[in-house]
Amino acid sequence: MGVFSALTTAVSGLQAQSYALENISGNIANSRTAGFKRVDTSFSDLVPDSALNRQISGSVASYSRATNTTQGDLSATRIDTNVAINGDGFFVVDQRQSGVGANTQFSNSNLYTRRGDFDFDADGYLVNGAGYYLKGQKIDQVTGQVIGTQPEVLRITKEQFPAKATTEIEYRANIPAYPKTTEADSTVPDSELLQAPADYPGADPRTTAAGGTGTVVGSDLSNFLRQSIPGGSVTVYDSLGKATSVELRWAKVDNTSGGGTDTWNLFVAENTGATGATVAYRNANVAITFDSNGQMTAPAGGNIPIPAMTIGGTAISGINLTTGGNGLTQNGDVGGLIDARSIRQNGYTAGTLDRVSVSGEGQVIGTFSNGQVVALAQISVARFNAGNALKRLDGGAFEETIESGSAIVGLGTSAMIGGNVEQSNTDIADEFSKMIVTQQAYSANTKVITTAQEMLRDVFSIIR
Known part of the structure; x- marks a missing residue:
């Protein structure tokens, strides 16, 4: 039965190599398919049960081996x-x-x-x-x-x-210890301060806590601009996403040289073109004070509420100017102007x-x-x-x-x-190598069948 078994074994080899070639063909066909995972072929020998000294190598079976976890380029x-x-x-x-x-x-x-x-x-x-x-x-x-x-x-x-309405303006700046206002004169004591109420017959712009009205009217605007310095501007948004520009201006109202405390007031522009009794700037109505080291001591927490107002037809309210406690300082500055390092707000229009x-x-x-x-x-x-x-x-x-x-x-x-x-994890060069080996193995199995056929023909010739 050895010759017939050889034929059967050779046929299983042909089937196994054909299966391998089919996988190689699919791998090469999908070498440019995104995310494709090649299928390799593994072989397993099939050994018939027999005595130890009569065991033979047996036939072969082929199986697919996945490479799902092998990453492609x-x-x-x-x-x-x-x-x-x-x-x-x-x-x-x-x-x-x-x-x-x-x-x-x-x-x-x-x-x-x-x-x-x-x-x-x-x-x-x-x-x-x-x-x-x-x-x-x-x-x-x-x-x-x-x-x-x-x-x-x-x-x-x-x-x-x-859209999101602005609720917070993050303000990081250094305020000069001696502001170089238009009226500031180093030879004249307190000339850098806001000269209220003497220069403001229309309305005392100081905070209400200091006895002022907290507003600057149009008739007093020119005096106010000469006695204050610009603090920067930022675009804010209302609940509908409508934008308006908020202009800040600072005025120093007290100093240590006169026996007081370094104190500033923050003003917000409402109508810079105002005349007569119309409000031009509004005071944030908070006294902002600094110690001898230039660190802000009031208000506690460093939050300054922006007064509710209507700027250019847009109503703003509920906005806080936040300094983070140490974001606003008062240090010496040769230019005498505010160095605004950062002015950012948290509102935006619809998008x-x-x-x-x-x-x-x-x-x-x-x-x-x-x-x-x-x-x-x-x-x-x-x-x-x-x-x-x-x-x-x-x-x-x-x-x-x-x-x-x-x-x-x-x-x-x-x-x-x-x-x-x-990309596909198929390696074309590797697949060609496997294809050559598969072809040689397939040809060798056909040679086994040819040899077995010749041997059987010799057996039949003996009978004749």
């Missing part, structure tokens, strides 16, 4: 919504069943892929080149917290980002979505036309204890199996790289 695409996983893990995706737009129905099953060439379709869904829809979790734009616990198909629409990108943590980041950058969603990533045991599907997708274990949701130690796509 990352290629930059310059498309913001494209994303690659650098490390372990798979994107969680779903398939469309029916419907369009907001009424699109999905299969509600989690599939997994490394193909990250996602881009927006007409309805705001992120779809890759194989037609799979990206899943993740929405992020609350106000709190920044992830909404829900289960991944869902992400849909990002170009809705308007609402629309301009572009979307992906962060290293897998957050979908939206950049709006009003300059706001907000996290919109968190991309779901799944990892498996046995990723090579996932079942392959069309389009570079996989589904969970008993052998792969359940999905472990989370990026782990991996990272997302936006604007990149993972």
Whole structure:
């Protein structure tokens, strides 16, 4: 039976090498397919049960060996919504069943892929080149917290980002110990101070705590400008996103050289073109004091409320000027003017979505036309204890199996790289090498069949 067994064994070898060639063919065909994972071939010997001194090498069986966890090269695409996983893990995706737009129905099953060439379709869904829809979790734009616990198909629409009224002006500046106002004269004591109430018959601009009215009227405007120094300006927004410019001006009202305390008043312009009894500037109505080291001692906490007023038809209220306690100092300055290092506010107008990108943590980041950058969603990533045991599907997708274990949701130690796509992990040179070896092995098996046939013919010749 040895010759007949040799024929059977050679046939199993032909089948095994044919199977290997089929895998090699598929790998080469998909060498340019994004996210493709090549399939290698492993061989196993099949030994018949026999006595120890009669054992033979036996025939062969071939099996597929997955490379799902072997990463391919990352290629930059310059498309913001494209994303690659650098490390372990798979994107969680779903398939469309029916419907369009907001009424699109999905299969509600989690599939997994490394193909990250996602881009927006007409309805705001992120779809890759194989037609799979990206899943993740929405992020609350106000709190920044992830909404829900289960991944869902992400849909990002170009809705308007609402306006936010300014509530805070962050102010970092140094105020000169001796302000060089127009009327300041180093030979005349207290000439750098606000000369109220003598120069202000219209309205005493000092704080109400000092007996003043807290306003500068149009008839007194020229005197006020000569006795104060500019403190910078900033654009603020109301609740509808309407912008208006807030101009700040500082006036020193007391000093230590006269036995008092270094004290300043902050004024906000309401109408710089005011005349007569019309209000031009309003006092913040807070005494801002400094110690001998130039550090602010009052108000406590360093917050100065901006008075409610209407500037150019826009009403502003509820705004605090914050200094952080040490952001506002009074030190010597040769120029005698305010050095405003930073003036920033927290309001903005309404905006629309301009572009979307992906962060290293897998957050979908939206950049709006009003300059706001907000996290919109968190991309779901799944990892498996046995990723090579996932079942392959069309389009570079996989589904969970008993052998792969359940999905472990989370990026782990991996990272997302936006604007990149993972390419096929097929190495053309390696596949050609394997193809040559497979061809030689296949030819050798055919030689075995030819030899066995000749041996059988010799046996039949004996009978004749």
